[in-house]
Amino acid sequence: MKPQYLQTLKQIALMGGIHDFVALSSAGLGRTMSISQQSASKRILELLDMGLVSRDLGTRAQRLNLTKEGVEALTREYADYKKIFELKDRLTISGTVATGLGEGQYYVQQNEYKVQFEEKLWFEPYEGTLNIKVGTSEVFKLNILEDSDGILIKGFESKGRTFGDVKCFPAKMRNVECAVIMPVRSHHTDVLEVISKHHLRSTLDVEDGNIVELTVFL
Template identity: 35%
Template sequence: MLNISQQSVSRKLKELEDDKLIVRIISKEGEIIRLTEEGEKVLNSCLTTLKDAILSVHSLQIRGNIVSGLGEGRIFISMDYYKTQINKLLGFEPYPGTLNIVIYDKRSLENRLLLDSSSSLLIPEYKYKDRVLGAVKLYPASINNLKPAAVVIPLRTVHPKSVLEVISPYYLREKLNIKDGDEVVVEVYI
C-alpha cells in the first residue's frame, strides 16, 4: 500500500526502535510493534500540529481580474430553484448574474484548487420538466470586504478552474465600482 520495499520498511522500523519510539517483539507468529511512551508523545504532537494546521485555515484569499462572462450565470441564478436554494442556504436573494474573475497568480490558483476538497454548502441536482439542473457548491465569501457574497462552483461548468464565479444580493460591478480588468480580492470562508 505504501509502495515501498520490505527493506525500506525494516530500515524505518529499526530507526524508530533505535530512537526508542517503538518496541518490537518477535515471535514465531510474526512481529508485534508497540509505541513507547515517548513514541505516543511524538505521535500526539504530530496529530496536534496537523489538527492545528487544518483548523487554522478559516478562509482562503483569491485574487483576480474582472472579466465579462457569456450571460449564462444570469440565466441560472434567475431560475426559481437556484434562487430559493441560495436564499435558504446563504440567507440572501442573489442578484441575477455572476461576477466572473480570472485568477492570475499561483497562490490564488492553489487556494481555488483547495476549495474542491473543502466542505461546502450544496445545492443538489434537480430534475425539472425535461432537463436536469446541476448541483452547485456554495462557499460564503466577501469580495473587496463586501458581504454577503458567495463563490459558486457548478459541478458541471464550461469554466476552467482559473475562473471564479461570485454571487451577491448586489450588482457587484456597481456596488464596488469595478469594471473588466480591475483587480478584486475574494475572501472565501471555509
C-alpha cells in the same frame, strides 16, 4: 535569513529577550536548543554581527536583548505562521474582473436554485454573477475550493434539462457580503463566479480588468 539564526533568535525571545536584556549563558542557550555551548556562543556572535541582538557582556554573565531588527525578523516569521493557520478556514484570492459566458447568470435565474440560495445563504441573489479570473500563481486555491464541501445547493430537472448540484462558499469583497458558487462536478477553470444580493459591479464600482480581492470562508 538562515533558519538556524531564526531558531536562535526565537529562543532568546522566548527567554524574555524580546522585552529586555535577559541573562542567558551560551551553555544555557545551547541546552534549550540541543546544541553545544560552543555552537550557541558562535550563533550569538553571528546574531550580534547581523545586528539582530545586542549584548551587555559582564565578566560573570552576558545579557541579551533583541534589537528592533531582530524583533522585525521574528515578526515576519510570525506573520507567515499566521497566514498558514488563518488560511486553514479562510482563503484570500485575488484576480481580475472578467465577463463570462453568461452561463452563471442563466443558472442563478433558475427559481429552484434561487429558493435554496435564499434559504441557505440568507440572502436573495441579484440576478447575475461577477466573474473573477484568478492568476496562475493562485489557481491552487481553486483546487482547495473544489476539494472542500461548501454549502450544497441541490440540482433538479426542469423542462427536460438537468441542472446539477452546485456548492457555494460565503465570501466577502471589500466587506460586501457575497458567495462563490461552483458546480460540484468540478469543471477546472481559472474563473470564479460570485453572487451577492447587490449588483457587485456598481456596488464595488469595478469593471472588466480591475483587480479585486476576495476572501472566501471554508
